[in-house]
Amino acid sequence: MPSVVGLLEQHELAARRRVDGLRKEADRIQAELATAELEWQEWVIARRRVDTVLAPEGGSAADSAITPDPRDADTKPAPRDAAKPKAQVPVWRQGLAWSVLSVDYQHILKVLADRARLHQGPLSCQEMAAAFGMDVVPARVEALRSKMKRLVARGWLAEPAPGRFTLAAGVSGPGGGG
Numbered sequence: 001m002p003s004v005v006g007l008l009e010q011h012e013l014a015a016r017r018r019v020d021g022l023r024k025e026a027d028r029i030q031a032e033l034a035t036a037e038l039e040w041q042e043w044v045i046a047r048r049r050v051d052t053v054l055a056p057e058g059g060s061a062a063d064s065a066i067t068p069d070p071r072d073a074d075t076k077p078a079p080r081d082a083a084k085p086k087a088q089v090p091v092w093r094q095g096l097a098w099s100v101l102s103v104d105y106q107h108i109l110k111v112l113a114d115r116a117r118l119h120q121g122p123l124s125c126q127e128m129a130a131a132f133g134m135d136v137v138p139a140r141v142e143a144l145r146s147k148m149k150r151l152v153a154r155g156w157l158a159e160p161a162p163g164r165f166t167l168a169a170g171v172s173g174p175g176g177g178g
Contacts, residue, residue: 023162030162038153092155092171101156107132108148109156112167122164 090100098106111131115123125145129136134144148165151157158168 026162030159034149034153037149041150041153089150089154089156092168094170104147105151105156108144108151109167109171112157112165113172116167116172122160122166124163125165128165 089105090096098109101109108128111128112123115121123131125141125148126136128148129141129144132144134140145163148157149159152159152165152168155168156171157165159165
């Protein structure tokens with residue numbers, strides 16, 4: 001008859017293997033999602049550029065209908081006559097100032113820069129939402145996660161562990177990108 005401790009060890013080992021397998025699958029899915037989001041953004045940019053080129057001389061691409069980004073679900077729609085351009089996140093390069101980013105993205109970078117300065121570790125989206133004083137509800141957290149993933153895809157942030165974010169190597173203070 002097997003010992004109780006031996007049976008517990010077998011169950012523990014099986015559970016650990018399952019967790020390891022699920023982590024690998026989650027990492028693969030996260031990487032695939034990042035690639036798909038990047039491809040999607042490239043198509044959005046391509047469509048906007050074609051809209052700009054095809055816009056009549058007197059009009060502008062802003063006059064045409066813009067497909068809303070479902071990842072920005074937490075933003076309130078602007079009044080029709082106060083249309084504002086969608087925030088673009090350029091690919092980070094040495095010397096690029098934070099001022100090229102919208103205020104929301106700059107706030108994310110500032111919080112993470114403060115943590116890096118204090119030698120604190122990466123931050124989750126829930127912790128970031130709490131730091132901003134937002135209601136930590138799924139819609140807000142997912143909208144924030146989308147922005148942080150976009151910053152990762154453009155090289156501003158790093159995601160050393162799934163769901164944990166920090167400044168990317170080389171990105172530092174708000175004045176210059178390096």
